[in-house]
Amino acid sequence: MQANAPIGVIDSGVGGLTVAKEIMRLLPHEKLIYIGDNARCPYGPRPQAEVRKYTWQMARALMGKNIKLLVIACNTATAATLDSLQKQLPIPVIGVIFPGARAAMKASHDSQIAVLGTEGTVKSGAYEHALKSLKSSCQITQLACPKFVPLVESDEYEGEFARNMVRETLAPLKAEAFDTVILGCTHYPLLQRFIEKEVGPSVTVLSSAAETAKDVENHLRFQHMLAETGHKPVHKFYTSGSMAIFRSIIEKWLAIEHPDVRQIKFL
Structure with missing residues (x-):
């Protein structure tokens, strides 16, 4: 080679x-x-x-x-x-999963991490396993965001429609405590600015890239x-x-x- x-x-x-x-x-x-x-x-x-x-x-x-x-x-x-x-x-x-988990653990102050992913990724428990292998006491909140990938694939990730969909999808996180968000799908960084606005400036939003x-x-x-x-x-x-x-x-x-x-x- x-x-x-x-x-x-x-x-x-x-x-x-x-x-x-x-x-x-x-x-x-x-x-x-x-x-x-x-x-x-x-x-x-x-x-x-x-x-x-x-x-x-x-x-x-x-x-x-x-x-x-x-x-x-x-x-x-x-x-x-x-x-x-x-x-x-x-x-x-x-x-991309272990690098994403590693980046989150580096960024998190309180080991309270939210994972946004596809239904398949969330169901697999792969991020939970990776994060727990790095720190067993970390607290993990996972949320499947099935509408995000079709939104990006259709090249509609920049406008008001995308902003509203992100707001609606992330609503369940309002009741959760976390200081770091993993974009657990490589499509999601194209929506990162909308995601950051929803979770607020005190939360670090990162991808595995x-x-x-x-x-x-x-x-x-x-x-x-x-x-x-x-x-x-x-x-x-x-x-x-x-x-x-x-x-x-x-x-x-x-x-x-x-x-x-x-x-x-x-x-």
Whole structure:
């Protein structure tokens, strides 16, 4: 495997672009190949067996492109598939749940943490397990936000409609005590400013993206697999859904002009 081989990033849709953005910022010489399974998004309400099947399809597609490391930039897919991918693939595989939990424990003053996630992530208990492994006495409040992913996928995450949906969804948190919120879905950072307004200025709202990017850097550095300095990467983006919406979000969120966007189909 060559050091200049690409990093693979997979997600149920556009949410993983928040992780890709942090990897690109931290490791500007690395080439990314991204697959968003927009056609079958959201993964949150799906059975775990189905999520595992779809995640493996994306992983196999990227293995065929000779990636050197795989990032599961989807919390639902991480909860369902991380262990099997790590055991069976010959390359490092990094998920987003433990980095998110680690970032929250660093940020929290009172170990009172709220987790916003998909139905699948919340039901899996993966964040609760990760947080408790770091501090067994931490207090955890979890809230499923099933409307958030379709909102982001439809490119409607910036207006008044999005603001009102966030307010309505987070209403149950008004009665809970917490000082830190984990955005336990990689789509949710695109709604972060609305979420921050609802929980108030005394609460830290964070995603797993930056911590996941640090894990990617650490793995590659340890294995002496960082891309050469001066290497100018051209990233590739694949979607199983609408190329127009996918391209629009890439252009806005990653500030890439004329991104290389391609269609991918799974049998």
